[in-house]
Structure formats: structure tokens, C-alpha cells
Amino acid sequence: LTRSLDDLAAAHVCALLRRAGLTVAPGAVVEREAVHAAFSTVAAYRPLVDALLGLLADDGILAADAGLLRFEPAVAAVGDPAELTAEIVRAHPDQAEDLAYLDHCVSHYPQVLSGALAGTEVLLPDGSDERQRALIDRRLAFSDIPLYRGLIARTVARLSAEAGGRPLRILEIGAGRGYLTWNVVEELRDLPDVEYTFTDLGRSFVLDGQREARERGLTNMRFGVLDITRDPAPQGFPAASFDLVLAFNVLHATPDLRQAVR
Ligand SMILES: C[S@@+](CC[C@H](N)C(=O)[O-])C[C@H]1O[C@@H](n2cnc3c(N)ncnc32)[C@H](O)[C@@H]1O
Numbered sequence: 360l361t362r363s364l365d366d367l368a369a370a371h372v373c374a375l376l377r378r379a380g381l382t383v384a385p386g387a388v389v390e391r392e393a394v395h396a397a398f399s400t401v402a403a404y405r406p407l408v409d410a411l412l413g414l415l416a417d418d419g420i421l422a423a424d425a426g427l428l429r430f431e432p433a434v435a436a437v438g439d440p441a442e443l444t445a446e447i448v449r450a451h452p453d454q455a456e457d458l459a460y461l462d463h464c465v466s467h468y469p470q471v472l473s474g475a476l477a478g479t480e481v482l483l484p485d486g487s488d489e490r491q492r493a494l495i496d497r498r499l500a501f502s503d504i505p506l507y508r509g510l511i512a513r514t515v516a517r518l519s520a521e522a523g524g525r526p527l528r529i530l531e532i533g534a535g536r537g538y539l540t541w542n543v544v545e546e547l548r549d550l551p552d553v554e555y556t557f558t559d560l561g562r563s564f565v566l567d568g569q570r571e572a573r574e575r576g577l578t579n580m581r582f583g584v585l586d587i588t589r590d591p592a593p594q595g596f597p598a599a600s601f602d603l604v605l606a607f608n609v610l611h612a613t614p615d616l617r618q619a620v621r
Pocket of ligand 1: 532533534535536537538539559560561564585586587588606608609612613
């Protein structure tokens with residue numbers, strides 16, 4: 360499956376380049392800047408386009424020499440994305456929905472790369488994260504998330520046990536849909552003297568988190584909106600008011616990692 364997905368990724372990238380009017384054939388040469396011009400790539404998406412080209416280079420399909428790109432003979436073997444998708448779905452029917460979502464996303468790349476459409480409108484059609492959540496739920500078992508959240512949950516439980524009766528005050532930043540939260544708080548459920556504060560930049564995540572905690576009958580949780588790119592104190596989170604700060608898959612979203620960690 361992994362190999363087929365790699366082939367599919369290369370096929371999608373080649374199809375996108377063709378759709379942008381570029382010649383994708385053995386020996387064809389194109390300047391990197393001409394690729395960006397063909398996509399009318401906005402500055403924010405230049406690294407993404409470069410990464411897509413890098414993906415072809417990794418597969419030996421494209422040779423990159425400074426600003427010049429040359430298609431290698433291997434490009435002749437790159438398949439058609441629709442046919443490859445159908446083949447993968449025949450062999451792995453459980454991948455059908457994820458591949459349909461991938462197809463939906465890739466088909467909008469030209470508008471997104473040129474800035475005509477926000478990426479979030481593609482990922483979250485009609486403002487709903489239903490499709491994205493379903494994908495994440497299906498992918499969980501294949502990801503490293505269960506490993507990390509299990510380790511974090513056990514570490515937090517151990518720290519709480521070692522706190523010697525002092526309350527352990529935990530702050531989670533960017534808790535989002537709670538992929539980390541619920542594992543950790545369930546692990547701590549029976550421990551006295553633990554206060555878990557669930558925060559996110561998005562108020563809707565905080566309200567959903569509050570509802571979920573009620574449904575789970577969790578009483579040791581607090582909730583609040585917190586933007587970690589700004590000073591927490593004026594936002595209601597004074598300095599040194601927590602013993603432990605957790606952030607899972609969050610800090611990469613801030614413009615300055617060092618400042619966010621500080
Ligand atoms: C990829 S999600 C991860 C959510 C959750 N931690 C998880 O693992 O499921 C990133 C989260 O960070 C939040 N976020 C982004 N920028 C933030 C900021 N400046 N301050 C706090 N949270 C932020 C987003 O709203 C989103 O919920």
C-alpha cells in the first residue's frame with residue numbers, strides 16, 4: 360500500500376504540472392521559476408510546490424540542478440492518478456474514502472496555490488471538519504499518535520503520583536479536538552488533586568471540549584481561550600500558575616517557535 364501511495368503521489372504531481380501547461384516527458388527541462396509562474400504560486404505556497412517537486416526528485420523522476428529541473432526517463436512510467444486510485448481501491452477498499460478526500464484536495468490545488476481559494480475551504484468544505492475528522496480517526500491506528508499520547512498519559516500520571524499530595528496543575532495549549540486530552544484526562548480520572556486546563560485559540564474547540572468533558576463526567580477540568588503567540592497573563596493565565604504545560608501538534612502552527620515555547 361505504501362508503495363502504491365508513493366506512486367499515486369508522483370502521479371498526482373505530474374498530472375498537476377501537465378494541467379498547469381508544463382511538458383512532463385523524459386528529457387524535458389523546465390526552470391523552477393517557470394513552475395511557480397505556471398501555478399501563479401503565492402509566496403506562502405512556494406515551499407509546498409518545492410516540496411512537490413522534491414517528491415518527484417526523491418523518486419528519481421526529476422533531477423534538480425540549481426534552478427533547472429529535468430525529467431528523467433522514469434517519468435514515462437508514472438501512471439494516471441485516476442487509474443492508480445481505482446487500482447488501490449480495488450486492492451484496499453478501506454482506503455476509498457481517504458483517497459476520495461485526497462482527490463478532492465488535489466483537484467483544488469491550482470486555485471489554492473494561486474491564492475484564489477483558501478486551503479481551509481478545501482480541507483473543511485462548508486466550514487465542516489467532518490470529512491477531515493473521519494480521515495484522522497481512520498488514520499490514527501497507522502500513525503504515531505497512539506504511541507505518543509500513551510507515553511504522555513503515563514508520564515503525566517506518574518508525575519501526578521510523585522507530586523506528594525500537592526495539586527498538579529496542567530495546562531494544555533491548542534487542545535483542538537482533544538486527540539491528546541481525552542487519553543490523558545482518562546488516565547488521571549481517579550487521581551485526586553489534578554487540575555487540567557484545556558485551552559485553544561479557537562473558541563469553538565473550547566466549547567466542544569467543555570461539552571465532551573460534561574458527557575464524560577469529568578469534573579477536574581477548566582477551559583479557556585488562549586493564543587500562545589501572545590502573552591498568556593493578560594489572557595487570564597498568570598506566569599508560573601501551572602506545573603506542566605502540554606502542547607501536542609500545536610507549536611509548529613506559531614510563527615516563532617522559540618517565542619511560543621518561552
Ligand atoms: C493540528 S491541531 C492539534 C490539536 C490537538 N492538540 C490534537 O493533537 O488533536 C492544532 C491546534 O492548535 C491550535 N492553535 C493554532 N495556533 C494556536 C495558537 N497561536 N495558540 C493556541 N492554539 C493554537 C489550533 O486551533 C488547533 O486546534
